[in-house]
């Protein structure tokens with residue numbers, strides 16, 4: 759069992775986060791969750807209602823600077839920021855820890871643990887590209903939710919599973935959420 763932090767910020771694609779958390783819980787991982795205010799709004803818009811995370815998920819308030827996620831002494835295996843808005847991307851890249859999500863990501867980086875960032879925006883500004891470069895240099899995995907067609911998605915659910923599968927791959931977790939290149943068509 760791994761201890762995984764999931765940070766959800768206010769970019770489009772929040773359904774990827776919901777699906778990821780469900781998958782991590784189904785695999786009995788310990789999930790710690792931080793959701794920004796903007797993400798709550800995007801969830802209402804894109805999912806149609808407020809989100810109730812699965813039972814067992816440990817929720818942390820965005821302004822809770824007494825949360826264990828503030829400290830590297832709270833040992834975690836990895837953190838995923840999904841989706842990652844350009845604002846949160848910029849803050850993590852520049853160490854501007856003005857909320858718990860950003861502080862937790864900074865803590866994961868400075869402790870040399872795995873950080874997976876799923877930035878969502880198009881087209882990209884120069885500052886966004888430079889912030890991704892900075893985070894890549896700092897050791898993060900930059901995993902934009904780029905659509906692909908080689909696995910023959912039949913719709914949005916297949917595409918979402920593809921992104922979640924890619925995130926699990928980055929976390930080193932075996933999965934068959936998408937058809938890999940060379941596998942037979944199901």
Ligand SMILES: Cc1cc2nc3c(=O)[nH]c(=O)nc-3n(C[C@H](O)[C@H](O)[C@H](O)COP(=O)(O)O)c2cc1C
Pocket residue numbers: 766767768769770794795796797799800803842843844845846878879
């Ligand atoms: C429906 C909706 C979709 C949005 N999609 C994006 C997006 O894909 N990428 C992005 O960087 N910002 C997006 N935004 C804007 C962010 O929510 C906004 O910049 C916010 O301040 C981000 O705050 P946070 O990083 O603290 O969550 C979106 C906003 C709304 C309402």
